[in-house]
Amino acid sequence: MEVGGLSRNGEGRIKRKDVIEKKKAVEEALKAASSVKDPLTSFSPFRRYDTPGLSVHLKSGRGDKLSSPIKQYIQNLLKVNMEGPYGSEWPTEKKMKCREMVAPEARYIFVHSFPDSGTNEMTKSLANGKTSNTITGDRATIVGFVQYRFTIEEDLPVLYVYELQLEPHLQGKGLGRFLMQLIELIACKNCMGAVVLTVQKANSLAMNFYIGKLRYTIASISPSKVNPLIGVDSSYEILCKAFSDEAKAKLEVTSDALSSLLAEEEMTKNKEEENGRKKQRRKEQKKKNEV
Numbered sequence: 001m002e003v004g005g006l007s008r009n010g011e012g013r014i015k016r017k018d019v020i021e022k023k024k025a026v027e028e029a030l031k032a033a034s035s036v037k038d039p040l041t042s043f044s045p046f047r048r049y050d051t052p053g054l055s056v057h058l059k060s061g062r063g064d065k066l067s068s069p070i071k072q073y074i075q076n077l078l079k080v081n082m083e084g085p086y087g088s089e090w091p092t093e094k095k096m097k098c099r100e101m102v103a104p105e106a107r108y109i110f111v112h113s114f115p116d117s118g119t120n121e122m123t124k125s126l127a128n129g130k131t132s133n134t135i136t137g138d139r140a141t142i143v144g145f146v147q148y149r150f151t152i153e154e155d156l157p158v159l160y161v162y163e164l165q166l167e168p169h170l171q172g173k174g175l176g177r178f179l180m181q182l183i184e185l186i187a188c189k190n191c192m193g194a195v196v197l198t199v200q201k202a203n204s205l206a207m208n209f210y211i212g213k214l215r216y217t218i219a220s221i222s223p224s225k226v227n228p229l230i231g232v233d234s235s236y237e238i239l240c241k242a243f244s245d246e247a248k249a250k251l252e253v254t255s256d257a258l259s260s261l262l263a264e265e266e267m268t269k270n271k272e273e274e275n276g277r278k279k280q281r282r283k284e285q286k287k288k289n290e291v
Helices: 008-034 068-101 121-128 175-189 204-213 245-251 255-290
Strands: 048-051 054-062 107-113 141-153 156-166 194-200 236-242
Touching: 008 141, 008 156, 048 175, 054 175, 068 141, 068 156, 068 194, 107 175, 141 175, 156 175, 156 245, 175 194, 194 204, 194 245, 204 236, 236 245
Parallel strands: 156 194
Antiparallel strands: 048 054, 054 107, 107 141, 141 156, 194 236
C-alpha cells in the first residue's frame, strides 16, 4: 500500500536508517569527547580560581592513570563527605565507587592548592589517612576533584557527573559553582545534550546546591519520576540540566507532564483496585451459588 508516495516498507527502511545514523552520531560524539586529552586547553580562564583566602589551580586526569596516593586520597575524601548521606548503604556504595574511580572512561578535574593557600591539616590527613607531604608535586596538594564520564541516557550523549568532592573547609566559597560551570562548558563544547548527576536525598546541602543555586531539575529518568509510587522510597534523585531541545524534551519533566504522569499512575492504581474488588465479588458469588 502506498502512503504519500512511499510504501510502508519504504517508510520502515527510512526510519531504520535514521535510527542507525543517529546512533552512529551519538557514538562518534562520545568517542570524540573521550579522546580529548586535556579539556582545560579550551578553557584557559578556568585553570585558576582565586578568591580571598583561597587560590587553586585545576588539572585534568583519567581513571586508569591515577597514582596510588591519589587513589587513596579520593577514597578518604569520599568517606569524609559521603559516609553520612549514604548511611547504612555506604559499605556497598564504597565498593562501587572504588571500581568507578579507576575505570578507563572516568575523567577527572583535580583541584590543587598550595600549602599557604587554603590547605589545612585535613588536606594532609586525607592524603594517606594520617599525615602526608604533598601528593602531586613538590608543593601543590589536591584538595578536591570532579569525576565525570561521557555516556548515553535516553539515546542522547550526556556528560554524567559521578562525583563533585571538596574538602569541608573549601565548601561554601564558590568553588563548587565554578567547577560545575566548567563541567557545563565541557559538555557543550563536546556536543553533549545535557549534564546529568545523582544526589542522595539525605544530602540536603547538595540538593539545595544543584536545584536551588544551579537550577538543575529532577530528570525524567529519576526514580521519583519513572514511578512516583515506588520512587518515593528511593534514596536518591537523578538531576539534569539539558542544553538541546531534544534533551529537554526527553530528560526534563515539566509540571504539566508530571501532573499527567501522576494522574496516569492514579488511574492505573484505581483500575487495579477495582479489578481486585470485582474478582473478590465473583468469588463470593461463586460460593453462594455452590451453597
